[in-house]
Amino acid sequence: MTRLLLALSLICACASAALATPIRIKDLVEFDGVRGNDLVGYGLVVGLNGTGDGIRNAPFTEEIMVNILERLGVNVTGEQFRPQNVAAVIVTAVLPPFARQGSQIDVTVSAIGDADSLLGGTLVMTPLTAADGDIYAVSQGAVIAGGASVEGDAASVVQGVPTAGVIPNGARIEREIEFEFASLAEVRLALHSPDFTTAARIEAAINHEFGRGVAAMLDAGTVLLDIGATRAPSPAHALTRVENILVQPETRARVVVDQRSGTIVMGEDVRISRVAVAQGNLTLRIEERPVAVQPNPFAEGETVILPRTGAAIEEDAGTGLAEIRGGTSLSEVVAGLNALGVSPREMIDILSSIDAAGALHAEFIVR
Template identity: 55%
Template sequence: MLSKTTRRPFAFRSGIRRACALALAALLLVPATLPAPALAASARIKDVVEVEGVRANMLIGYGLVVGLNGTGDSLNNSPFTEQSLTGMLERMGVNIRGANLRTKNVAAVMVTATLPAYAAQGTHIDVTVGAMGDAKSLLGGTLLVTPLLGADGEVYAVAQGPIAVSGFAASGQGASVTRGVPTAGRIASGAVVEREIQFSLAELPVIRLSLRNPDFTTAQRVAAAINTQLRGQLAQATDPSSVLLRVPDGRRGDVVRLMTEIEQLRITPDQIARVVVDEKSGVIVMGENVRISTVAIAQGNLTIRITETPQVSQPGPFSDGQTAVVPRTDIQVDDQSNNRLAVMPSGVTLQELVQSLNALGVGPRDMIAILQSIKAAGALQADIEVI
């Protein structure tokens, strides 16, 4: 009995120590399990600016698609298909002048592609094909050799190959089914680059960085981040959309590595207070800098519902009466008088604005009208852009 009584305090103290140790370990582990504060507002300079001269170019061409199963252009509605087919066959030594052609297996198409920056000669790029005439489908067709021209009229790539079409069309005498767009398709790696665009980035003494969203504050932050990284006043914001970077003397010829270091720098882009409204779909997008002054908002609609329930008056048998229709109208008026007047203090945030409007039971359509009314009253410190 004495041995048991002398061991209980020790066991009790050891239990307390074990519990304290577990609690301390839990406290030490809590910060590790919590998510680290993410740089939600920060972005890489790579995602904010573009290097002037390092850009893609648009290409376009006109060609013919053959091998269609009777779904090509008709002779009457697409005369340019017949002319193109006649000219192509004549260049191949086939004279069909005056012949009666049937072009249902041929379709005239426009071919478009994007030439990436620094695309080397011989590399392949994707092309998109779209019908020009009244072709029903390009399924199973093959694009013939089509030169792709740039804005200067020079040939930069040549496209050819089978077309991959995601949509299809099927029809019978009584019904037809169309899914997707069968008159447009894509050829993966369907064009070969024949001409390179000459641009020497390594020889530039000054590099211009163009902001995708021009802003004075963002341009200044980009220049400050670059100067801090390079430890010198080498970058300067000249306007809201441009930052000039003077290449250091020791980095001439090593512009690629220099730009790699700069692209990974993080800044916090600034943005103006703007509300974008899409009236067709009722979508509203508001930036975090949207603020409103003190304003009172009341939302309510007057709804009048008219229901017609005509009644038929049937005369008794052998009474020589006539059947008559007696109109009966039921009118209901709902002015939604239970809606409340909400007062929003000055400087409320976006979240408070949305919560207050939702508390009134305001839908997206009514919210658009409310925001426009607040802007008209001069209480909305933001630009409203209607798309």
């Protein structure tokens, strides 16, 4: 109990320390147009050791296999296929910004049929398309699966996810995305977490760096940078100076709880008004004690089982009604909650009740 509550205090203290540290602008914003693009493809993995799709349960695997063989000049019309060493897969990748033709990117391969494992498989040449339907990359190579599967006559063991894997540098870019970054006259900086105070600080920090008004806050999530006013040779040179400027971000007060693991994380600005809290538990106990009744010796009859049930409700004494003073700092809020002497899971219920009572001055997020 003490260790868990101490861990909660340390997590909160670390969060406070992290929020007090200036952050680079490049870690707070996304530059307009400088982003990746999702790619997807449908392909076939071959060379599996009997762990592929069952053709009867995955007819699409047979269809793509026939198409590939016919493209290679093999006539398989009317043939019956029953291999177990192939699997239909979905291939996904992200085309990074400014990627050039001929460079390579990583891809993820995931089975879509009833294949047991992709271990040892090889992805056959698969085109990858973007949202516009055009092919931007082609993927092929040996699949590195992230799990293992062992099966016997009466039992099987699976560790990890053997039906998904990656191919490092498994796709080669064949088409570039047309984007004339060097011709931009203005660049918008989009904040990851929109906040008026943070946007104003970014505007002030950029203008201070250049010594004149080159940035203007448009709203809580956007700051506009005038490339011409920076007097930089190109937008790339201007953003090189901008992205390394340090800014103190401002965030909303938040309490994030994970009910599955019992984790509680509080932000630096969390405050709790003065409240009184009582916490207790009810325990319901039911015990079955059947009794066997037998007939007298030498008498006719048969044994009868009579039901006997014992039921009781117990209520823990708990800590009574405890007062939590108004928190003026994160450490005082944590100290007040720790004084209740409850487990983190019980503390989640207490925080939820305090929030419902209107005494928790923070955004309460449950995952």
